[in-house]
Amino acid sequence: MVTNERPLRSDARRNRAKLLDVAERVFAEKGTSASTEEVARRAGVGIGTVFRHFPTKGDLLEAVFVARLRRLADEADRLAESADPGEAFFTFFAQMVRSAPEKNALSEALAAAGVDVTETASPIKDAFRTSVSTLLERAQRAGAVRADIGFAEVITLLVSASHGAEHSFTAPDVQSRALAVVLDGLRPRTGG
Amino acid sequence: MVTNERPLRSDARRNRAKLLDVAERVFAEKGTSASTEEVARRAGVGIGTVFRHFPTKGDLLEAVFVARLRRLADEADRLAESADPGEAFFTFFAQMVRSAPEKNALSEALAAAGVDVTETASPIKDAFRTSVSTLLERAQRAGAVRADIGFAEVITLLVSASHGAEHSFTAPDVQSRALAVVLDGLRPRTGG
Amino acid sequence: MVTNERPLRSDARRNRAKLLDVAERVFAEKGTSASTEEVARRAGVGIGTVFRHFPTKGDLLEAVFVARLRRLADEADRLAESADPGEAFFTFFAQMVRSAPEKNALSEALAAAGVDVTETASPIKDAFRTSVSTLLERAQRAGAVRADIGFAEVITLLVSASHGAEHSFTAPDVQSRALAVVLDGLRPRTGG
Amino acid sequence: MVTNERPLRSDARRNRAKLLDVAERVFAEKGTSASTEEVARRAGVGIGTVFRHFPTKGDLLEAVFVARLRRLADEADRLAESADPGEAFFTFFAQMVRSAPEKNALSEALAAAGVDVTETASPIKDAFRTSVSTLLERAQRAGAVRADIGFAEVITLLVSASHGAEHSFTAPDVQSRALAVVLDGLRPRTGG
DNA sequence: GATGAATGAGACTTCATTCAT
DNA sequence: AATGAATGAAGTCTCATTCAT
Numbered sequence: 001m002v003t004n005e006r007p008l009r010s011d012a013r014r015n016r017a018k019l020l021d022v023a024e025r026v027f028a029e030k031g032t033s034a035s036t037e038e039v040a041r042r043a044g045v046g047i048g049t050v051f052r053h054f055p056t057k058g059d060l061l062e063a064v065f066v067a068r069l070r071r072l073a074d075e076a077d078r079l080a081e082s083a084d085p086g087e088a089f090f091t092f093f094a095q096m097v098r099s100a101p102e103k104n105a106l107s108e109a110l111a112a113a114g115v116d117v118t119e120t121a122s123p124i125k126d127a128f129r130t131s132v133s134t135l136l137e138r139a140q141r142a143g144a145v146r147a148d149i150g151f152a153e154v155i156t157l158l159v160s161a162s163h164g165a166e167h168s169f170t171a172p173d174v175q176s177r178a179l180a181v182v183l184d185g186l187r188p189r190t191g192g
Numbered sequence: 193m194v195t196n197e198r199p200l201r202s203d204a205r206r207n208r209a210k211l212l213d214v215a216e217r218v219f220a221e222k223g224t225s226a227s228t229e230e231v232a233r234r235a236g237v238g239i240g241t242v243f244r245h246f247p248t249k250g251d252l253l254e255a256v257f258v259a260r261l262r263r264l265a266d267e268a269d270r271l272a273e274s275a276d277p278g279e280a281f282f283t284f285f286a287q288m289v290r291s292a293p294e295k296n297a298l299s300e301a302l303a304a305a306g307v308d309v310t311e312t313a314s315p316i317k318d319a320f321r322t323s324v325s326t327l328l329e330r331a332q333r334a335g336a337v338r339a340d341i342g343f344a345e346v347i348t349l350l351v352s353a354s355h356g357a358e359h360s361f362t363a364p365d366v367q368s369r370a371l372a373v374v375l376d377g378l379r380p381r382t383g384g
Numbered sequence: 385m386v387t388n389e390r391p392l393r394s395d396a397r398r399n400r401a402k403l404l405d406v407a408e409r410v411f412a413e414k415g416t417s418a419s420t421e422e423v424a425r426r427a428g429v430g431i432g433t434v435f436r437h438f439p440t441k442g443d444l445l446e447a448v449f450v451a452r453l454r455r456l457a458d459e460a461d462r463l464a465e466s467a468d469p470g471e472a473f474f475t476f477f478a479q480m481v482r483s484a485p486e487k488n489a490l491s492e493a494l495a496a497a498g499v500d501v502t503e504t505a506s507p508i509k510d511a512f513r514t515s516v517s518t519l520l521e522r523a524q525r526a527g528a529v530r531a532d533i534g535f536a537e538v539i540t541l542l543v544s545a546s547h548g549a550e551h552s553f554t555a556p557d558v559q560s561r562a563l564a565v566v567l568d569g570l571r572p573r574t575g576g
Numbered sequence: 577m578v579t580n581e582r583p584l585r586s587d588a589r590r591n592r593a594k595l596l597d598v599a600e601r602v603f604a605e606k607g608t609s610a611s612t613e614e615v616a617r618r619a620g621v622g623i624g625t626v627f628r629h630f631p632t633k634g635d636l637l638e639a640v641f642v643a644r645l646r647r648l649a650d651e652a653d654r655l656a657e658s659a660d661p662g663e664a665f666f667t668f669f670a671q672m673v674r675s676a677p678e679k680n681a682l683s684e685a686l687a688a689a690g691v692d693v694t695e696t697a698s699p700i701k702d703a704f705r706t707s708v709s710t711l712l713e714r715a716q717r718a719g720a721v722r723a724d725i726g727f728a729e730v731i732t733l734l735v736s737a738s739h740g741a742e743h744s745f746t747a748p749d750v751q752s753r754a755l756a757v758v759l760d761g762l763r764p765r766t767g768g
Numbered sequence: 769g770a771t772g773a774a775t776g777a778g779a780c781t782t783c784a785t786t787c788a789t
Numbered sequence: 790a791a792t793g794a795a796t797g798a799a800g801t802c803t804c805a806t807t808c809a810t
Contacts, residue, residue: 009810012773033225035800046775051802053773149369156356156370164352170344177341178348185377204790227783238792240787249784393789396794417609419779430796435781437794533753540740540754548736554728561725562732569761588769611804622771624808633805 016053019043024064032061069128072096076131086144089135090183093158097179100162146188157182208245211235216256224253261320264288268323278336281327282375285350289371292354338380349374400437403427408448416445453512456480460515470528473519474567477542481563484546530572541566592629595619600640604679608637644679645704648672652707662720665711666759669734673755676738722764733758 008016022043026034036057040047054060075095079088129151136154139145161182165175214235218226228249232239246252267287271280321343328346331337353374357367392400406427410418420441424431438444459479463472513535520538523529545566549559584592598619602610612633616623630636651671655664705727712730715721737758741751 009771009773011809015773036802037800047802048775048804049773055802057801146373149373152362152366153370153373156362156366157373160352160356160370160374163355164348170348174344174348178345178352181338181341181345181349181377182352182374183377184381185373185375189376190382201790207791228785229783232793239785239794240792241790243785244790247785393792393794395788399794420781421779431781432783432796433794439781441780530757533757536746536750537754537757540746540750541757544736544740544754544758547739548732554732558728558732562729562736565722565725565729565733565761566736566758567761568765569757569759573760574766585769591770612806613804616772623773623806624771625769627806628769631806 012053015043015045015049019045019050019053019060020063020067023060024067027061027064036060066122066124069124073124073128073131076128076135080131080135080138085135085138085142089139089145090186092132092135093154093161093183093186094179096158097161097165098175100165143188145186149186157186204245207235207237207241211237211242211245211252212255212259215252216259219253219256228252258314258316261316265316265320265323268320268327272323272327272330277327277330277334281331281337282378284324284327285346285353285375285378286371288350289353289357290367292357335380337378341378349378396437399427399429399433403429403434403437403444404447404451407444408451411445411448420444450506450508453508457508457512457515460512460519464515464519464522469519469522469526473523473529474570476516476519477538477545477567477570478563480542481545481549482559484549527572529570533570541570588629591619591621591625595621595626595629595636596639596643599636600643600679603637603640612636642698642700645700649700649704649707652704652711656707656711656714661711661714661718665715665721666762668708668711669730669737669759669762670755672734673737673741673751676741719764721762725762733762 007013019039023039026039026042030038036050037047039060040050043050050060054063076092079092082088132154133151136145136151140147161179164170164178211231215231218231218234222230228242229239231252232242235242242252246255268284271284274280324346325343328337328343332339353371356362356370403423407423410423410426414422420434421431423444424434427434434444438447460476463476466472466475516538517535520529520535524531545563548554548562583589595615599615602615602618606614612626613623615636616626619626626636630639652668655668658664708730709727712721712727716723737755740746740754
């Protein structure tokens with residue numbers, strides 16, 4: 001089935017992309033309570049244009065989150081093709097957490113992914129879930145990750161760790177060691 | 193050092209306590225964007241009274257956080273007296289995380305504790321740091337907690353895990369397993 | 385039963401009255417689509433003050449209508465005490481229609497009265513209904529008004545005629561003659 | 577006198593007619609505050625097309641009114657040929673009022689007719705005036721309608737009664753009796 | 769001529785904060 | 790000290806109108 005939405009005019013498509021891009025940056029800097037006006041201003045468009053593309057501030061936020069999820073799923077897919085499943089999984093986890101500080105509210109995006117699977121069936125959320133699950137299962141089969149956790153636990157930990165990492169005042173080495181703790185916890189208990 | 197603030201009139205003292213109590217509940221229920229007006233209403237005082245005690249909404253939020261910290265430090269002190277240092281530490285950690293959901297934004301309070309040490313030297317923050325550090329060091333000396341982390345890492349993990357736990361839509365058993373991962377990560381590596 | 389709303393502070397009462405007064409004039413001049421901002425400006429208060437007294441524009445409009453109804457009911461009561469029931473009724477009807485031009489949307493207030501009796505049971509609407517009904521019944525008993533109509537028909541005609549009269553471009557004598565037609569129609573058919 | 581406007585391209589003519597048709601329905605349903613955008617959407621054209629045909633929302637509204645007037649004038653003309661002048665007049669009056677509910681704001685169209693004679697000399701308005709006047713005069717000559725009123729009074733009453741009838745919450749039988757009152761008022765006084 | 773994206777003034781509403789009572 | 794009315798900046802959203810495609 002083909003969607004019946006005709007493709008946007010080129011200028012509109014450009015504006016939409018620009019808005020999404022700017023919005024991501026603005027929300028990263030000031031949190032999700034940043035005003036729609038500021039997004040419009042920094043994108044160089046009128047406030048009405050924002051509204052046309054995203055009828056509600058919530059819609060704009062959701063679009064930003066979805067865009068992020070899409071990129072994260074892509075990254076997971078890329079890593080899934082690597083030779084070492086364990087390394088692939090831990091790399092993905094660590095990368096996400098390390099990139100969190102520069103994108104405030106990434107954790108919300110992730111949380112949204114974990115949640116709405118039950119409510120709004122969104123293709124992107126499904127794709128993200130599939131990509132991460134694949135990464136996880138391969139690592140578990142390879143014995144690199146403990147077997148008693150699933151997608152939900154991984155997301156919860158990812159959300160948590162990302163959130164912790166968003167607080168820029170924590171020193172980088174503290175972040176590293178805290179992350180190491182979580183990663184160690186994800187490994188199977190040796191000599192258990 | 194003695195503060196030069198004269199003691200509050202008895203009704204004022206009562207109002208202040210009541211406000212703090214109500215504010216904690218309100219912010220827990222609706223997040224920190226709940227209105228000052230609602231706090232006043234539910235405390236049964238005029239809005240002017242809130243601002244007399246806490247000249248700024250930020251001041252009110254901080255006071256709530258400090259009150260929480262004080263209670264947490266007390267709890268840490270109580271546990272520090274128990275016989276098993278390892279169990280004391282893990283109990284403290286788990287208790288805090290499990291109680292997070294019912295106090296929205298607790299993580300912010302904790303984050304604030306980690307932070308402001310550099311800015312505002314607050315006696316309560318210092319006390320909290322001392323209490324938790326004691327708990328940690330005893331557990332480490334007893335070999336129950338890995339030795340390569342300190343107060344900062346623990347707080348970061350606590351903030352993270354609490355935040356993850358605040359999202360009520362995650363199932364309790366998922367929360368438990370995610371918490372278990374972090375706790376396991378905190379233990380020394382066996383057979384290393 | 386006493387309402388549990390404590391009386392307004394004197395300055396608030398003054399402002400409320402002023403706002404109602406100004407709002408009535410503004411809506412009369414520009415129709416009900418006049419902005420709340422303009423009401424605030426002409427009342428010499430901040431926009432927030434309007435909101436405090438009338439949380440919604442709809443609330444403000446309703447308050448204006450209710451105030452009008454109250455005055456109309458009072459006028460009906462005053463006339464009900466006059467010696468000639470027929471004259472009382474026709475005077476009331478004519479007065480209302482003649483005063484309509486200077487209060488745009490009076491008809492809406494009246495329509496509201498006719499309507500909401502079924503929905504929102506408002507004391508003022510009930511009072512208005514009672515007052516006008518009394519006036520009507522006395523005139524009918526005196527043989528001055530045809531017997532086959534009731535309150536509902538009178539209100540409908542009043543609303544209609546008032547609306548017609550609101551269009552200021554119609555010459556006064558045309559208005560008079562049109563009103564005369566309606567009044568004649570209300571009289572019992574002679575020699576029927 | 578010939579207008580120097582070149583004839584519209586066939587698709588443009590079709591669009592114009594469609595727009596007028598849709599606009600009448602939309603304004604009837606939602607009142608004149610319905611958005612121009614909705615008219616465009618339901619007509620299946622771009623918003624730009626609406627503004628090309630009617631440079632202003634006011635222009636669109638006026639065009640709708642004019643179209644209505646034209647149809648009303650036609651109806652008046654048709655009735656003017658019937659045998660009974662009195663019945664023709666009353667039928668016309670009653671028909672208009674009865675059809676008012678389904679065309680919200682018809683009264684405004686009529687009011688516009690009464691008015692703009694002085695401002696914009698529109699052929700259609702003149703035609704309407706002539707048609708209704710003819711209907712009225714014939715009925716008066718036949719003794720079916722009182723002689724002391726003219727076109728202006730009839731329009732005023734028509735506008736009034738139509739407005740009253742537009743309020744859908746009034747029961748149909750109430751409407752009927754109210755209309756009967758006006759019609760009776762239009763008849764010559766018997767036994768005067 | 770048709771299209772629909774962009775515009776931006778302006779409407780309503782919220783809320784932290786001030787200040788007269 | 791307490792009160793709560795007043796304030797007004799700021800936020801979200803709407804919509805008539807313009808203009809590049």
